Amino acid sequence: MESVVKSSAVTPHKSKLARTLSKVLHVKSMTGIDGLKNVKVDVNFNNEGNMRNKxxxxxxxxxxxxxxxxxxxxxxxxxxxxxxxxxxxxxxxxxxxxxxxxxxxxxxxxxxxxxxxxxxxxxxxxxxxxxxxxxxxxxxxxxxxxxxxxxxxxxxxxxxxxxxFKDSEIMFLKEKLEEANKQNKEMFDSFNFPNFNLRNESIPPDRNKTQFFFERFNELKSVKAKEFLAFKPKSPFAKFCRVKYLRLVHPKMEASFFGHMKQRTNMVNGGEFPDDNKLFTSFGEMAKRVWLLHCLAFSFEPQVEIFQIGKGCRLSDVYMESVVNVNTNDDDDVAAALAVESEPQVCFTVVPGFKIGKTVLQCQVYLSQLLQQQR
Structure with a gap:
């Protein structure tokens, strides 16, 4: 009887334990822990692969x-x-x-x-x-x-x-300008004398001086210099041309141009002027303009005085005017440069001035400040 009771008391306890173990094993086999781990590892591997590809x-x-x-x-x-x-x-x-x-x-x-x-x-x-x-x-x-x-x-x-190259060109032009200035000075030498300081030339005492020079002006102004010299080779204008030509044109220059100096010798001896020489034709036209200016100047009473301004002189509105009109010039820098200098100085004269009695015709000058501003 005791054996039956003991077996019945133990059996239920064992069967309950067996059922519990079987349930745990069944759950593990269906949704076990190893399966979850495998899923997580696969997801990590996929993310790492995508990052490496990127x-x-x-x-x-x-x-x-x-x-x-x-x-x-x-x-x-x-x-x-x-x-x-x-x-x-x-x-x-x-x-x-x-x-x-x-x-x-x-x-x-x-x-x-x-x-x-x-x-x-x-x-x-x-x-x-x-x-x-x-x-x-x-x-x-x-x-x-x-x-x-x-x-x-x-x-x-x-x-x-x-x-x-520009420096050498500037030096050449300066030499050329200096030579031109010398020639211009030679052409206007004795301009202030009524007879241009020519020998054996004087004004007739019974003639009105202003009328005399005005007639000379009218006589030559409408005629070519070459034609006038051919018509009047002994006139005062012809003497003026001879003197100035022999002073300005060097014998070597004439020989290099024409290969001889026959016409020079002829002019020295007082002969006729060459009419087919382009050099002398151009020189005659230049001399004509100087001669006409001289005649016109002495046609006024009082006499006309010519003047020019030297380098470094102060600008005077009475006797000078600038060739560059700074009042209407669009270049503000030039106007500012002149405004800074209260006393602008003359660099060189472009056109000489004239004085007739109390009337002054201003000479045209180029100011040194303008030259410095352009540089």
Whole structure:
């Protein structure tokens, strides 16, 4: 009886434990812990794969950009080298430098070949930059900077050469101006004398001086100098032309022009003037204008006085006027330069002035401040 009771008391306890274990095992087999772990690991692997793919794509895109940038840098470097070589080629033309021309030609041909190769690489999509695109970019930039520096250096030499040429031209023009001033002074020498200081020439005492000179003016003003000299070779105007021609035209100059000095000898002996000589024809027309001005000046009463202003004199509104009208000039810088200087100074006289009694005809002058402002 006791055995039956004991077995019945133990059996239910074992069966309850067995049922509990079977339920746990069943749940584990259906939705076990290992399955959840496997799901989480698979999700992590997928995320890491996507990140790696994105990084690879970004790296590839960056490489493509660097390759294109390196290619463009090489193109610009080659173009800069061609420009520098062309500048060298131009500079070597004058004065002629065959070595410089040959060197510049080699650079141009070499860079054109490089540009052609870059073009083919672009079309074929085959880029080989040694050691890397970044290194190629740096090398190209250095090459471009060297070419630009070379261009500026050549242009600097060219400007220096032009400046030297301008300086020599200025010196030549100054000498020419000085010679012209001497000749002009010679033409107007003795202008203040009624007879131009000519020998055996005087005003008839019974004639009115102003009327006498006015008749001389009317006699010559409408006639060509060549025709008047041919018609009156012994007139005062003819004597004036002889004296001024022999003073201004050097014998060597005349011999170099015509190969002889026959007409000079003829003029010294008081003979006729050459009528087919272009040099003397031009000289006669110039002398006519000086002679007419002289006659017109002595036709007034009181007499006309001519004057000019020397360099460094202060500007006077009574006797002078500037050739540049600063009041209506559009150049504000020139007006400002004159406004700063309370006493502008004369650089040189452009047109002489005249004084008739108390009436003054202003001479035209160029001011030194204007010349400095233009420089």
């Amino acid at each position: 990084e690879k794509e970004e790296e590839e895109e960056l490489k493509k950009k660097m390759v294109i940038e390196a290619l463009v840098s090489k193109v610009f470097a080659s173009i800069s080298t061609i420009k520098a070589s062309y500048a060298q080629l131009q500079y070597a033309q004058s004065p002629y430098d065959p070595d410089g021309i040959q060197e510049a030609d080699k650079f141009v041909v070499s860079e054109l070949k490089d540009l052609s190769e870059l073009k083919q690489c672009w079309f074929r999509k085959q880029f080989d930059f040694d050691p890397s695109p970044e290194g190629a970019i740096v090398t190209s930039e250095l090459k471009e900077l060297k070419s630009v520096t070379k261009t500026y250096r050549i242009m600097g030499k060219k400007f220096e050469s032009q400046a030297r």
